[in-house]
Amino acid sequence: MTKYIIKRFLIMIGTVLIIATLTFFLMHAIPGSPFNEERSSNEVVQANLEAHYHLNEPLFIQYLIYLKSIATLDFGPSIKHPTQTVNDLLGRGFPISFELGIVTILVAVFSGIILGVLAALKHNGIIDYLAMTIAVLGISIPNFVLATLLIQKLAVDWDIFPAATWSSPVHMVLPTLALATGPMAIIARLTRSSMLEVLTQDYIKTARAKGLMPYKIIIKHALKNALMPVVTILGTLLAGILTGTFVIEKIFAIPGMGRYFIESINQRDYPVIMGTTVFYSFFLVFMLFLVDIAYGLLDPRIKMHKKEGE
């Protein structure tokens, strides 16, 4: 197990490095520079600035400098906001984005599973059709459309929840709802179909023949097996939610990472782009690693240590 974890950790570092490299060269392939819009600056000033940020060096040298910044985990100050380092931005913005992401994934997973199980148990009944209608709507409505709709109805028209910002649990309701609906719908559909399949398995019949209580059959025997595909897709959903937070944060004026990330790309603020990308990719890869561990815990047939010999 420890061997497996060490191996996975090394692979994770490799993955992040590849992502970082790709982002670096892609970002520099886009024309433009951080100082394009500053009309006031004359050519000398611009040259000085570029020299200061090593932008006049060959791309390969810049890449090495960038690798060094990853290794030391110090991405330096932002070009656009010279008073703040990238680490400052991450330290301030990420906890908020993280909070939104975690609450979203929890809401999506729990409501999705409950909805899916109910639909499967009442297969072809009213609850099933209702749940699947919600699921189809959830999948097909983009979260930014849902967000504006929620603000219009629940915040502006009926004044139940605050329309924007991030200061109390009540403020979390609308952004979470907007962000969680899509993943929830996907999880609900997946849980339903896998639950329907599991419920016809022989071991469910065995459990019934033992005279177990229905809830025990569903939770202990059926759900544990039905959750395998859900766990598999969780990694991908996490990525979706992570990037989804950028849009939702913008709509709800939440001071998370999303604003900095989008701004930094528009303004070619290289240190910020690189810092956030590396940070986010590492976070995502780590989450995928946790998902794989969870997979092994759910299904004893998947054994981590067996992979060592390969």
Place this chain on the structure above:
Amino acid sequence: MEKLLEVRDLEVSFLTYGGEVQAVRGVSFDLHRGETLAIVGESGCGKSVTANSIMRLIPQPPGRITNGTIQFKHKELITLPENQMRKIRGVDISMIFQDPMTALNPTLTVGNQLAEGLKQHTSVSAKEAKQKAVELLDLVGIPNPEERLSLYPHQFSGGMRQRIVIAMALICEPELLIADEPTTALDVTIQAQILELFERIQEQTGVAIILITHDLGVVAKIADRIAVMYAGKIIEVGTKKEIFYHSQHPYTKGLLNSVPRLDRREGKLIPIDGTPPDLFSPPAGCPFTARCPKAMEVCDRVYPLETNLSSTHQVECWLQDERATKLLASK
């Protein structure tokens, strides 16, 4: 011997898109304590449905028990509320299914699955339940039972898994064990071992067994009495001897002829031509008429009455009707 189970006129239908399938059409039989009754017949004759009906494990819908009574120790099971029925399943009546590879939950340890039935129905402590699980694994012949409790089903072979399934069924000491094709999915050598296990368990615990199978070899080994099913009806029932040596129904004879035998010279097996009737619209007369070498006009029109050949041997065939004997004799 005391009567343990009495099934009368059981009828079960399944509503499908194509119409109503009458899977079981008036099945009656008795079972006494400590007895082994084999229900034999080809695929789709309703033997598994009959077994599942006793456990009330027919999926409803589409299945429906439309008529009949099932009395277990003089208690009617068909009308019993589900929560009462739950207290009978696994406690008084246990069931074993065909495929041991899929009958166990792959994500739970064997110990957990063994003990959960006991924990559900009695107030034993975890330690006592574990003790009992070890005892049962030992009974069904699994070596080092204590160490194996923490293993998962995929770590056992097929034969071992079937032993575990049997141990699981016996853990609450049931009076009736229904085994639905318990050896069909196993190798022949393992089959013999499992059948011996059934015999040994019956000797030790006195449990009555209903054995559902299409394998007459299995039947010959462990059954006391045999009921032959065809198209949702029991067409002949008798002791093992009566069925194997004095069978009277042409279908039973056909079945026996299609099994290889050591005491017969001619190497060729004689199959029964044709296929069973469509149970969407079963024939009014004897369902075997179309395949029967001795079919008469009456067979096609009216279903035969039951004829008692002895106190234990009953057959439903016009050839055995008193009037038929006279007719044949006069010819």
